[in-house]
Amino acid sequence: MKISDIEVIEFRTWKTGHGTRWGYGVEGKRRPSRNAITKISTDDGAAGYALGGNRAVMEQLIKPLLLGEDPLDREKLWNWLDQLTSRGPKLAERDMGLVDCALWDLAGRVTGLPINKLLGGARDKVKAYASTAPNLGPPEVYVEHALACKQRGYKAYKIHAYICWNPHTAQPAPQLPGFPREDLEVCRAVREAVGDDMVLMLDPYGVYTLEEALWVGRELEKLNFYWLEHPMIETRMEPYRRLARELSIAICSPEHAPGGLFSRAEWLLQGAADMLRTDIYYGGITGCWKLINVCQAFGLQCELHMSGWAHAQLLGAAPASTCEYYERGLLSPGKDDPQAVPYLRGIPDPLDDEGNVVISQRPGLGLDIDWDYITEHRIR
Ligand SMILES: [Mg+2]
Known part of the structure; x- marks a missing residue:
C-alpha cells in the first residue's frame, strides 16, 4: 500500500x-x-x-x-x-x-x-469537565451555568473567566493586564454555589504576571480548586518554575509552547509544571501519545487540551491515572452540550448521565462525514 x-x-x-x-x-x-x-x-x-x-x-x-x-x-x-x-x-x-x-x-x-484500540485500549469512557467559554458576564452568569452543568451530570467545571476582555466596560482588551481580582470573584461565587463536591479548575489563558499568578493560586488553594492552568505566557519557563515551586495547587501547562513533545519534556525536567498539557496541533496523535508515555514514566499527569475526535481516541487508550479528564466545550449558558458541525454526523464526545464522555468505537478517528453537505458547499 x-x-x-x-x-x-x-x-x-x-x-x-x-x-x-x-x-x-x-x-x-x-x-x-x-x-x-x-x-x-x-x-x-x-x-x-x-x-x-x-x-x-x-x-x-x-x-x-x-x-x-x-x-x-x-x-x-x-x-x-x-x-x-x-x-x-x-x-x-x-x-x-x-x-x-x-x-x-x-x-x-x-x-x-478505532484508534484507541490500535494504541492499546484502556477504557470506553472518560470523565469530562465542562469547559466554559470566556467572558460569559458577571459572576452570577457563571454560577447559573455551573449549576446547570452540575444538573446535567458534570462532576467537574473549568472556568475561563475574563480573557482579552474588560469585564467593567464589556469591551475587548489586550491580554495583559488581566483581571485577577474579577476572575477570583467568579471562582468564589461558583465554589459557593456548587458546593465542595464539584471539581473546579481555572484557566486564565496566560493573562497574569508571576505575582498575580502567585496571588490567584494561593486564593484558589483556599477555594479547593484542582488545577490552575496556563496562568502566564508560556514562552518564558522561569516564572513557571517559580510558580510551581511556590504553590501547592497543581499548575497545568504548557498549552501553547512550541516544540511539542520535546519542549514539554524540558518543562517536566525543569519542574515548570505539575501536570503537562498538549494537543494534536503539537505533533499529532503520535506526538501526544509519546508525551503521555513520558508523563506516565515520571508519574505525572498529562491533561489533553481541547475537545475533539483525536483526543477522545487518545484518552480511550490512556489510563485515568495519567490522563484524567476530557475537556468538553467551550460551553455557555443554554449550550451545555456541544452540537454537531454541519459537515459531520454526530459529535466526538457524547456524555452519559454521570458526566463521562463515551469513546467512539467506529474505525479510525470515528468521523462520519456528510459528503452530501460537503459536495453541495464545495469550493472549487
Ligand atoms: Mg487552556
Missing part, C-alpha cells in the same frame, strides 16, 4: 464565535466560514481523513515527502515531518499534527479498528 494522493477538500460552512483584535472571541451570531478536510488516499483505494488542512502546505511540503510511501509507517513519517517542522521551509506543527491524524485514521479504516 502506497500513498497516491493528498487532497485538501475545501467547503463553505458557518461558525458562531467571533474573534476580536486581541484574538480571543466572544459568543456571536452565526456567520459564514470556510473549512477543509484533508484526505490521504492510497493506490489500493484506502483513505484517511483529518479535519482542517492548508492546500498550499500540502502541495508544497507534504506531497513531495509522502507520495509513494507506506501510510502504515507512521513512526518513520512522523520523524520525517518532525524534521521538517524544525527547519526551513518550515512546516507548522499544526499541519504536521493534522497529517499524522489522517494517517492514524487511515490505519483505523484499513484495519476496521
Whole structure:
C-alpha cells in the first residue's frame, strides 16, 4: 500500500464565535466560514481523513515527502515531518499534527479498528469537565451555568473567566493586564454555589504576571480548586518554575509552547509544571501519545487540551491515572452540550448521565462525514 494522493477538500460552512483584535472571541451570531478536510488516499483505494488542512502546505511540503510511501509507517513519517517542522521551509506543527491524524485514521479504516484500540485500549469512557467559554458576564452568569452543568451530570467545571476582555466596560482588551481580582470573584461565587463536591479548575489563558499568578493560586488553594492552568505566557519557563515551586495547587501547562513533545519534556525536567498539557496541533496523535508515555514514566499527569475526535481516541487508550479528564466545550449558558458541525454526523464526545464522555468505537478517528453537505458547499 502506497500513498497516491493528498487532497485538501475545501467547503463553505458557518461558525458562531467571533474573534476580536486581541484574538480571543466572544459568543456571536452565526456567520459564514470556510473549512477543509484533508484526505490521504492510497493506490489500493484506502483513505484517511483529518479535519482542517492548508492546500498550499500540502502541495508544497507534504506531497513531495509522502507520495509513494507506506501510510502504515507512521513512526518513520512522523520523524520525517518532525524534521521538517524544525527547519526551513518550515512546516507548522499544526499541519504536521493534522497529517499524522489522517494517517492514524487511515490505519483505523484499513484495519476496521478505532484508534484507541490500535494504541492499546484502556477504557470506553472518560470523565469530562465542562469547559466554559470566556467572558460569559458577571459572576452570577457563571454560577447559573455551573449549576446547570452540575444538573446535567458534570462532576467537574473549568472556568475561563475574563480573557482579552474588560469585564467593567464589556469591551475587548489586550491580554495583559488581566483581571485577577474579577476572575477570583467568579471562582468564589461558583465554589459557593456548587458546593465542595464539584471539581473546579481555572484557566486564565496566560493573562497574569508571576505575582498575580502567585496571588490567584494561593486564593484558589483556599477555594479547593484542582488545577490552575496556563496562568502566564508560556514562552518564558522561569516564572513557571517559580510558580510551581511556590504553590501547592497543581499548575497545568504548557498549552501553547512550541516544540511539542520535546519542549514539554524540558518543562517536566525543569519542574515548570505539575501536570503537562498538549494537543494534536503539537505533533499529532503520535506526538501526544509519546508525551503521555513520558508523563506516565515520571508519574505525572498529562491533561489533553481541547475537545475533539483525536483526543477522545487518545484518552480511550490512556489510563485515568495519567490522563484524567476530557475537556468538553467551550460551553455557555443554554449550550451545555456541544452540537454537531454541519459537515459531520454526530459529535466526538457524547456524555452519559454521570458526566463521562463515551469513546467512539467506529474505525479510525470515528468521523462520519456528510459528503452530501460537503459536495453541495464545495469550493472549487
Ligand atoms: Mg487552556
